[in-house]
Amino acid sequence: MSQVPSVGRIVHYVSYGTPGGEYPSVCRAAIVTELTGDPDHPDQVGLAVLNPEGMFFNRAVNYHDGAETSGDPDCPSKESHGAPFRYCGCGWMEASHRGGTWHWPERV
Ligand SMILES: [Zn+2]
Ligand SMILES: [Zn+2]
Numbered sequence: 001m002s003q004v005p006s007v008g009r010i011v012h013y014v015s016y017g018t019p020g021g022e023y024p025s026v027c028r029a030a031i032v033t034e035l036t037g038d039p040d041h042p043d044q045v046g047l048a049v050l051n052p053e054g055m056f057f058n059r060a061v062n063y064h065d066g067a068e069t070s071g072d073p074d075c076p077s078k079e080s081h082g083a084p085f086r087y088c089g090c091g092w093m094e095a096s097h098r099g100g101t102w103h104w105p106e107r108v
Contacts, residue, residue, distance in 0.1 A: 016099035064101035
């Protein structure tokens with residue numbers, strides 16, 4: 001990660017979608033309220049999340065850049081990664097923003 005978060009910056013918080021997909025996981029605007037200073041999670045922050053229905057506070061949100069998670073390189077169903085699989089028993093997961101994490105706003 002090239003940028004370091006600081007208090008007062010606006011970032012995106014990824015809301016949790018419902019497992020059935022009735023509500024998709026979406027990006028919400030959030031303001032950094034604190035740096036938790038956790039040595040194991042240097043990019044963990046506290047956020048004030050601005051939802052259209054209201055605001056909520058979350059004190060330990062981890063960064064996730066949305067990149068694909070690489071699985072076992074010897075996975076026997078490697079060619080199914082991405083099509084049709086969205087995740088695999090070997091640990092591979094398609095690129096997506098994970099619910100409950102933050103990232104820098106996408107450039108549009
Ligand atoms: Zn976003
Ligand atoms: Zn796999």
